[in-house]
Amino acid sequence: MTLTKLTLTEARQGLVARTFSARELVQAHLDAIERLNPTLNAYITPCPQSDVLKAADAADERYKHQKAGRMDGLPIGIKDLFCTQGIRTTAASAMLADFIPPYESTVTERLLKEGALFLGKTNLDEFAMGSATTNSAFGPTINPWKRADAPEIALVAGGSSGGSSAAVAAGLALASTGTDTGGSIRQPAAYCGIVGLKPTYGRCSRWGIIAYASSLDQAGPMTRSVADAALMLEVMAGADSRDSTCSPRPVPAFHQAVGKSVKGLRVGIPSEYRVDGLSPEILALWEQGITWLKEAGCEIVEVSLPHTRYGLPSYYIIAPAECSSNLARYDGIRFGLRKDAPTLDELYEKTRAAGFGTEVRRRILIGTYVLSAGYYDAYYLKAQKVRTLIMRDFEHAFNTVDVLLTPTAPSAAFAQNDNVNDPVQMYLNDIFTVPASLAGTPALSVPAGLNKAGLPLGLQIIGRHFDEETVLSIGSALEKAAGFTHRPTLYAGAGA
Amino acid sequence: MTYVIEGQTGPWEIVVGLEVHAQVISESKLFSGAATAFGAEPNTQVSLVDAAFPGMLPVINRACVAQAIRTGLGLNAHINLQSRFDRKNYFYADLPQGYQISQFEHPIVGAGRITIELADGQTRDIGITRLHLEQDAGKLLHDQDPSHSFVDLNRAGVALMEIVSEPDIRAPEEAGAYLRKLRQILRYLGTCDGNMEEGSLRADVNVSVRKAGEAFRTRCEIKNVNSIRFVMQAIETEALRQVTLWESGQEVEQETRLFDPSRGETRAMRSKEDAHDYRYFPDPDLLPLVLEQEWVDTLKATLPELPDAKRARFQSEYGITFYDAGVLVAEQAVANYYENVARGRDGKLAAAWVTGDLFGALNKRGATIETSPVQAATLGRMLDLITDGTINGKIAKEVFEDMLETGDEPDAIIERKGLRQVTDTGVIETAITTVLEKHAKELEDYRNGKDRLFGFFVGQVMKETKGKANPALVNEALKARLKSS
Numbered sequence: 001m002t003l004t005k006l007t008l009t010e011a012r013q014g015l016v017a018r019t020f021s022a023r024e025l026v027q028a029h030l031d032a033i034e035r036l037n038p039t040l041n042a043y044i045t046p047c048p049q050s051d052v053l054k055a056a057d058a059a060d061e062r063y064k065h066q067k068a069g070r071m072d073g074l075p076i077g078i079k080d081l082f083c084t085q086g087i088r089t090t091a092a093s094a095m096l097a098d099f100i101p102p103y104e105s106t107v108t109e110r111l112l113k114e115g116a117l118f119l120g121k122t123n124l125d126e127f128a129m130g131s132a133t134t135n136s137a138f139g140p141t142i143n144p145w146k147r148a149d150a151p152e153i154a155l156v157a158g159g160s161s162g163g164s165s166a167a168v169a170a171g172l173a174l175a176s177t178g179t180d181t182g183g184s185i186r187q188p189a190a191y192c193g194i195v196g197l198k199p200t201y202g203r204c205s206r207w208g209i210i211a212y213a214s215s216l217d218q219a220g221p222m223t224r225s226v227a228d229a230a231l232m233l234e235v236m237a238g239a240d241s242r243d244s245t246c247s248p249r250p251v252p253a254f255h256q257a258v259g260k261s262v263k264g265l266r267v268g269i270p271s272e273y274r275v276d277g278l279s280p281e282i283l284a285l286w287e288q289g290i291t292w293l294k295e296a297g298c299e300i301v302e303v304s305l306p307h308t309r310y311g312l313p314s315y316y317i318i319a320p321a322e323c324s325s326n327l328a329r330y331d332g333i334r335f336g337l338r339k340d341a342p343t344l345d346e347l348y349e350k351t352r353a354a355g356f357g358t359e360v361r362r363r364i365l366i367g368t369y370v371l372s373a374g375y376y377d378a379y380y381l382k383a384q385k386v387r388t389l390i391m392r393d394f395e396h397a398f399n400t401v402d403v404l405l406t407p408t409a410p411s412a413a414f415a416q417n418d419n420v421n422d423p424v425q426m427y428l429n430d431i432f433t434v435p436a437s438l439a440g441t442p443a444l445s446v447p448a449g450l451n452k453a454g455l456p457l458g459l460q461i462i463g464r465h466f467d468e469e470t471v472l473s474i475g476s477a478l479e480k481a482a483g484f485t486h487r488p489t490l491y492a493g494a495g496a
Numbered sequence: 497m498t499y500v501i502e503g504q505t506g507p508w509e510i511v512v513g514l515e516v517h518a519q520v521i522s523e524s525k526l527f528s529g530a531a532t533a534f535g536a537e538p539n540t541q542v543s544l545v546d547a548a549f550p551g552m553l554p555v556i557n558r559a560c561v562a563q564a565i566r567t568g569l570g571l572n573a574h575i576n577l578q579s580r581f582d583r584k585n586y587f588y589a590d591l592p593q594g595y596q597i598s599q600f601e602h603p604i605v606g607a608g609r610i611t612i613e614l615a616d617g618q619t620r621d622i623g624i625t626r627l628h629l630e631q632d633a634g635k636l637l638h639d640q641d642p643s644h645s646f647v648d649l650n651r652a653g654v655a656l657m658e659i660v661s662e663p664d665i666r667a668p669e670e671a672g673a674y675l676r677k678l679r680q681i682l683r684y685l686g687t688c689d690g691n692m693e694e695g696s697l698r699a700d701v702n703v704s705v706r707k708a709g710e711a712f713r714t715r716c717e718i719k720n721v722n723s724i725r726f727v728m729q730a731i732e733t734e735a736l737r738q739v740t741l742w743e744s745g746q747e748v749e750q751e752t753r754l755f756d757p758s759r760g761e762t763r764a765m766r767s768k769e770d771a772h773d774y775r776y777f778p779d780p781d782l783l784p785l786v787l788e789q790e791w792v793d794t795l796k797a798t799l800p801e802l803p804d805a806k807r808a809r810f811q812s813e814y815g816i817t818f819y820d821a822g823v824l825v826a827e828q829a830v831a832n833y834y835e836n837v838a839r840g841r842d843g844k845l846a847a848a849w850v851t852g853d854l855f856g857a858l859n860k861r862g863a864t865i866e867t868s869p870v871q872a873a874t875l876g877r878m879l880d881l882i883t884d885g886t887i888n889g890k891i892a893k894e895v896f897e898d899m900l901e902t903g904d905e906p907d908a909i910i911e912r913k914g915l916r917q918v919t920d921t922g923v924i925e926t927a928i929t930t931v932l933e934k935h936a937k938e939l940e941d942y943r944n945g946k947d948r949l950f951g952f953f954v955g956q957v958m959k960e961t962k963g964k965a966n967p968a969l970v971n972e973a974l975k976a977r978l979k980s981s
Binding site: 082329 | 555588
């Protein structure tokens with residue numbers, strides 16, 4: 001049995017049955033990281049092996065005494081945007097290259113409480129700003145998938161949670177946490193052939209997650225199956241008095257939604273997502289998804305989300321506006337990088353110039369601009385109004401349908417060098433994921449097939465606010481129909 | 497009473513509005529659980545939220561919201577059931593987040609008013625535009641090292657109420673009266689200690705001048721004035737500067753200025769062009785602040801009696817003058833003290849003792865009403881002893897002095913010193929006999945028409961009885977004796 005190929009659910013069954021120990025499970029992953037991480041750069045900071053093994057032994061003890069938690073002994077990756085107590089947390093920025101938080105984020109605390117084992121901190125775009133994990137101060141993450149026609153080309157893992165998606169795809173973690181602001185869970189999940197769930201805004205606490213755009217940021221699971229996503233979200237979600245925007249709603253038993261019949265559910269197909277120039281492969285996969293759901297008993301309904309085309313421009317005003325303010329705290333005074341200078345203003349300038357990469361600086365500048373006197377109404381306020389219209393689009397659509405089905409991304413993973421010098425082209429990767437982010441609705445990406453070059457493609461299911469359950473039901477129906485069992489070129493189980 | 501500046505081109509009137517920053521009395525900060533006590537060791541009252549560590553989020557402190565509502569109610573102001581927090585963005589070393597969480601567009605409290613009283617006894621209403629909640633910044637220490645500055649974040653994140661007045665103030669005296677009244681109300685409410693030296697109350701002063709009947713002219717803002725006296729001085733100085741500018745054909749530029757009390761001048765700090773662009777926007781970490789009317793009503797019902805109401809009640813309930821009532825309600829502790837003395841007694845007598853002998857004694861000792869050596873109940877007991885004739889007013893002064901020194905009860909002092917008033921007419925008659933015998937000459941003069949000498953005889957009889965005789969009885973008996981003999 002290749003322990004690095006298991007789902008969370010399978011691994012937990014194995015641990016309960018004592019088919020293998022947590023130590024064995026962890027050791028397999030530590031070996032995989034040692035072997036593949038130098039190539040993939042999925043982890044910025046792998047945790048010290050001795051620490052993880054010690055934690056695994058403790059998990060084994062708990063299994064022995066039938067006191068195991070819901071995630072006990074399961075080795076996972078943590079996006080390096082979650083503050084982890086005593087473990088360096090960088091946000092993939094030179095600004096925080098040496099930052100060791102004295103506190104644990106709410107989400108990771110909940111995972112630890114249920115016994116999850118952290119293998120390390122996964123790579124991302126600096127401060128989660130990017131769609132390819134190429135904006136990391138610690139170097140890009142390489143997608144473990146290769147084009148059949150050009151296996152020598154290094155592809156991007158998607159972003160910003162590209163380290164997490166690559167690790168899960170390549171067998172360097174059973175699952176990972178991600179965060180999604182405009183698609184940062186769903187798009188890398190699609191690029192790496194795994195499942196990624198962005199829950200409803202407010203489902204998971206943001207406390208202890210380094211902020212990019214506060215009104216959009218949301219943590220979620222990145223896994224090998226829909227059932228795993230449900231299991232992990234159950235642990236991650238829930239009320240938190242330390243985050244005012246976190247919902248007090250009770251957390252449903254998400255796993256019960258998985259595999260539930262979807263017969264009679266109404267699936268909306270938003271016509272505006274058939275954008276010009278969408279690749280025929282993606283269109284074909286979308287059609288295939290529609291067919292699968294029809295066969296599963298769903299009713300397919302054509303719907304309209306008329307303000308879709310304004311989603312991306314609005315997002316790229318609102319998110320930078322919030323980030324320009326959120327990142328003001330990185331000033332060299334209290335923590336993180338400091339470049340000393342004779343005056344305070346120079347200290348700010350030198351520190352921030354040295355600490356922030358190009359894309360972060362670009363977004364801070366855009367955000368500062370759109371909030372400035374004289375431009376606020378034309379940009380920020382207008383974007384907020386558009387956001388309201390987009391929310392209404394979704395509300396309106398959800399009056400007639402239960403979920404929406406769309407492609408996750410407009411293309412498969414692209415080469416490391418593509419789009420690097422064209423930020424707008426890069427931003428277009430988020431075109432299908434951004435609307436649900438602006439609306440705060442839950443959305444799931446499920447791997448549904450391969451393109452001609454043998455790269456994975458994902459389909460996205462968007463649901464009503466706080467109705468992750470229906471999203472998961474539809475997602476598992478798609479998963480079942482698609483029967484996606486392909487493995488990337490580089491993965492831990494692929495021989496030595 | 498109108499305040500005018502006589503310029504070369506005629507009289508000018510001044511237009512003043514005040515923005516007061518009042519530190520909220522609360523256990524913990526506006527958005528974090530850190531303590532707020534003044535004077536702690538630097539950086540010992542700082543949470544991860546206050547220091548703006550990555551991933552930290554603000555959570556509104558309900559107690560601070562309650563304080564803002566109570567203050568709004570105390571200022572007769574409209575409470576906005578829905579308000580919002582915005583971020584005011586700027587970089588400074590005392591501002592860890594790089595933004596201050598404030599309320600820009602939608603404050604928690606809307607329009608209200610304060611009634612001020614001027615020296616001539618006239619009252620005026622000054623409008624309150626709004627009150628909003630915001631975070632205080634930390635403090636920079638420049639005097640610890642020759643080449644470095646230090647930051648103390650104890651104050652960072654403490655709740656402030658910014659209370660903005662309408663430009664209704666027309667004289668430096670009115671500004672002083674406004675600040676004193678505002679401070680008094682805040683102290684009554686227990687929402688701010690009003691201590692200007694410690695910086696828990698700070699004022700920004702907006703000043704402009706104009707000819708009678710004109711629209712407003714350009715104003716200047718004088719930042720961070722830290723005493724009422726300086727506020728009044730700053731207004732005078734700045735108004736004169738502006739009159740001089742206008743009259744010499746120049747323009748007043750809208751700018752921020754600082755008042756330098758040692759040189760008696762205001763100085764430009766930054767002009768409108770250099771003004772920060774604060775890039776206000778709604779704080780996405782916080783939900784809109786929605787209040788339930790029921791909660792506001794509860795807070796209203798439990799508001800303490802405020803100075804104006806108390807003053808009116810003291811006048812009607814205790815029959816004291818408007819002036820005395822004003823003196824007695826100036827501080828809540830004094831008002832409580834007075835009321836404990838006056839309740840069930842002669843209110844005027846109580847007022848005379850509290851504002852006269854007691855205040856004098858406290859003043860001399862550098863004591864306050866809280867540290868008074870004489871408790872209200874003790875003073876009240878002494879008044880009872882005056883009223884029931886046990887002692888007379890003169891002896892009471894002696895008893896009171898003793899009370900101040902020893903803290904003893906008046907009954908014990910009277911007993912110890914044998915000060916009980918003499919009401920035994922036999923004793924008084926004997927004393928009169930002695931006095932009249934001793935002063936035969938004066939008696940003769942009296943009989944010859946020197947009526948004024950009656951007072952002399954009263955004095956002598958009192959002296960003979962060591963002051964303890966009941967003066968009314970002495971009067972009566974002496975009159976009878978002088979008539980008969």
